[in-house]
Amino acid sequence: MSKLTVDARGLSCPQPVLMAMKAVKSEAAAFDIIVDNRTALNNVTRYLKSAGKITNTEENEGCFVIEVQ
Amino acid sequence: MTKEKGLLLAGGGIVGLLSIILVKLGNPANMGFCIACFIRDIAGGLGMHQAAVVQYVRPEILGLVCGSFIIALIKKDFQPRGGSSPVIRFILGVGVMIGALVFLGCPLRMALRIAGGDLNAIVGLVGFVAGILVGVVFLQKGFSLGRNYQQGCLEGMASVGINLFLLIVLVAVPSLLVFSTEGPGSKRAPLLAALAAGLLVGCIAQRTRLCMVGGIRDVILFKDWTLLCGFIAIIVIALIGNMIIGAFALGFAEQPVAHTDGLWNFLGMSVVGLGSVLLGGCPMRQLILSGEGNTDSTVAVLGMFTGAAICHNFGLASSASGTTLNGRIACVIVLLVMLCIAVYHSKDTTK
Numbered sequence: 001m002s003k004l005t006v007d008a009r010g011l012s013c014p015q016p017v018l019m020a021m022k023a024v025k026s027e028a029a030a031f032d033i034i035v036d037n038r039t040a041l042n043n044v045t046r047y048l049k050s051a052g053k054i055t056n057t058e059e060n061e062g063c064f065v066i067e068v069q
Numbered sequence: 070m071t072k073e074k075g076l077l078l079a080g081g082g083i084v085g086l087l088s089i090i091l092v093k094l095g096n097p098a099n100m101g102f103c104i105a106c107f108i109r110d111i112a113g114g115l116g117m118h119q120a121a122v123v124q125y126v127r128p129e130i131l132g133l134v135c136g137s138f139i140i141a142l143i144k145k146d147f148q149p150r151g152g153s154s155p156v157i158r159f160i161l162g163v164g165v166m167i168g169a170l171v172f173l174g175c176p177l178r179m180a181l182r183i184a185g186g187d188l189n190a191i192v193g194l195v196g197f198v199a200g201i202l203v204g205v206v207f208l209q210k211g212f213s214l215g216r217n218y219q220q221g222c223l224e225g226m227a228s229v230g231i232n233l234f235l236l237i238v239l240v241a242v243p244s245l246l247v248f249s250t251e252g253p254g255s256k257r258a259p260l261l262a263a264l265a266a267g268l269l270v271g272c273i274a275q276r277t278r279l280c281m282v283g284g285i286r287d288v289i290l291f292k293d294w295t296l297l298c299g300f301i302a303i304i305v306i307a308l309i310g311n312m313i314i315g316a317f318a319l320g321f322a323e324q325p326v327a328h329t330d331g332l333w334n335f336l337g338m339s340v341v342g343l344g345s346v347l348l349g350g351c352p353m354r355q356l357i358l359s360g361e362g363n364t365d366s367t368v369a370v371l372g373m374f375t376g377a378a379i380c381h382n383f384g385l386a387s388s389a390s391g392t393t394l395n396g397r398i399a400c401v402i403v404l405l406v407m408l409c410i411a412v413y414h415s416k417d418t419t420k
Contacts, residue, residue, distance in 0.1 A: 010216030012153065012349035012365075013283065014290060018208060021291070038146060039278055046073070047291060 004031035008040060009063060016040040017047045023068070024051050033066045041066070073277075074298045080277040081302030087266045088181050088303070089310030091129070094258035098316065098325030099185040101307075102129060102270065103178035104352040105169035106326075108370070109377035109386075110254050111235070114246045117374070118381035122252025126239045128260050130356065131232045132267020137275040137360030138229040139268075146275070149225020151364030154214035157410055158365050161344045162372020163379065164403040165352060168340025170377065170386040171333055171396045172196075173326055175352045176281030176341060180300060182327060184307035186319035189327050189334050196335035200342025201285050207411040208290065208346065214414055217365055225362030228370070236264070253326055271360060280354040282345040326389060333392045336400050343407050 006023050008016035016035050023031050035041050041057065041064045048055050048068055056067045088101025100106055106123070113124030141147040169175050172193050174182060179197065182190035204212075238245055239260070249255040257263065273279065277299060284297030311317040321329050328334070345351045348369050350358065355373070358366035380386040385396040 010150070010153065010218060011213060012217070014208065014286065014349075015213055017291065037148060037150075042073070042278075046293070046295070050291075050293070 004028045006031060006033045008044070009034055009036040011040070013039060013043060017043050020044045020047055020068075021051075024048070024053065030067070030069050033068065034063055035066070036063045071295070073295050077277050077279060077295060077299035078302045080273040080279055081299035082306040083273055084177075084270050084279070084299075085181075085184070085303040085306030086310060087270060088307055089314065089316075091258045091263065091266055092316065093314060094262050095256055096258050096263075097253040097256040099182045099187060100174075100178060100253065100326060101181060102266075103174050103181070104130070104356060105166060105175035105373070105377075106173075106178060106253070108166070108352070108373050109170060109380070112374050112377040113254060113381070114248065116247050117378040120381040120386070121254075122249055123254040123381070124247040124249045125254045125257055126235055126246050127257075128236065128239065128264040129267040129270075131236045131239075132264045132269075133271040133274070133353070133356050134228055134232045134360040135236075136268035136271020137357040138226070138271075140272040140275045141361040144276070147225070147362050149220040149222055149362040149364065150217045151220045151224065151368075153217040153365050154414075155365055155368040157214060157414075158348060158369045159372035159375075161348050161407065161410065162355070162369035163376035164407055165341050165344035165348070165369075166373040166376025167380055167385055167396075167399050167403050168337045168344060169352070170337075170380045171392060171400045172337030172341065173328065173387050176338075176345070177303070177351070177353050179338065180281065180303045181307050182324070184304045185311050185324070186317045187324040187327055188319065188321045189324060189329055189331070192331045192334045193338040196338035197342040198285055199335070200339035200344075201282060201346050202289065203339075203408075204343045204346025204411070205286060205289050207415045210415040212347065212411055212415040214347070217363070220362075220364055224364050227364070228359040228367040271357065274353060274357045275361065278354075281351040282342065283350060283354065285342075286346055328387050328389060328391045330387070330392045333387070333397060333400065336404070337387075340400055340403050340407065343404070343411070347407060347411060
């Protein structure tokens with residue numbers, strides 16, 4: 001099964017966080033979220049931490065891929 | 070306490086302090102900073118409306134955008150982006166300005182009015198929260214104005230260019246501009262102080278992402294108090310400052326540049342709250358984002374300028390003597406238009 005990928009690029013606050021919230025609630029064991037600005041990166045990471053998720057972020061061509069476990 | 074919360078508390082505190090200093094240096098009472106009022110003053114200074122008491126190209130606004138641009142450039146946050154329903158954002162900008170001028174202040178001035186003891190602003194705050202609540206319902210239904218896309222550098226810097234140009238005109242050829250000789254527009258801190266305060270607040274707001282709407286929205290949506298810290302710090306520090314300089318006066322009546330029409334204080338700020346949630350940030354945040362290269366926010370700001378001109382050309386803006394019939398009608402129309410936009414754009418795009 002392919003890993004769930006949430007594409008939150010180009011969306012303004014707080015949509016990336018809402019999408020992260022939805023992915024967490026979908027009970028996917030692991031998923032990636034792609035954002036393209038630091039505000040969204042900070043907000044999404046902060047939310048995921050508060051939801052008890054472990055995150056790992058990689059920067060790739062101006063985008064940030066947040067791997068969530 | 071997290072580092073982000075600490076920064077927001079410190080940043081908000083500095084904004085509150087600077088607001089009090091600007092009033093002490095000559096700005097109108099409880100108006101050290103007001104994005105809506107100052108954009109309206111600039112529109113007047115450029116002759117876009119003829120309300121003689123509110124015409125002055127406010128250096129604070131020019132500083133805010135330039136400050137945000139400079140710090141975003143240094144911190145590599147400058148990203149020219151745009152294309153997320155710009156025309157709808159323009160309309161929302163017009164609407165937010167109409168709501169703000171029916172109430173008489175943007176969310177930042179609402180906080181400063183509360184800090185000055187103006188209880189009408191508490192009524193405004195209740196309306197503001199109500200507007201945000203409605204906006205949050207639409208966000209949860211999937212409201213989105215769509216994605217933005219990368220733009221050229223020149224497009225992203227156009228906002229800074231306009232503001233720098235206005236600053237040069239203000240300093241070099243002020244005879245081109247209109248200056249109020251009485252009323253709030255005639256009350257102004259010295260140019261350099263106002264500009265410096267604007268630059269500083271621009272830097273702070275860019276780094277901390279301070280947003281009056283975002284704070285309340287995040288508490289409702291995510292139980293996240295981070296952004297609200299900034300809002301609270303502004304009120305607390307400005308309150309202490311007002312008490313020290315003897316400018317604190319608790320009550321509804323006789324408040325500076327304010328009216329006591331409760332229903333329209335409530336509805337005016339509801340419009341601002343809802344419109345700002347749909348735009349993704351309060352008027353100040355739109356200015357900061359515009360400095361960071363977000364051209365959608367630049368369009369929203371241009372909408373606010375147009376809205377300010379409309380408000381004074383068609384008698385929509387309130388004054389100390391109260392609201393106007395045209396203003397009340399416009400406020401209701403704006404509310405309905407915003408609800409239509411919210412409903413139309415609330416299809417679930419997150420799937």
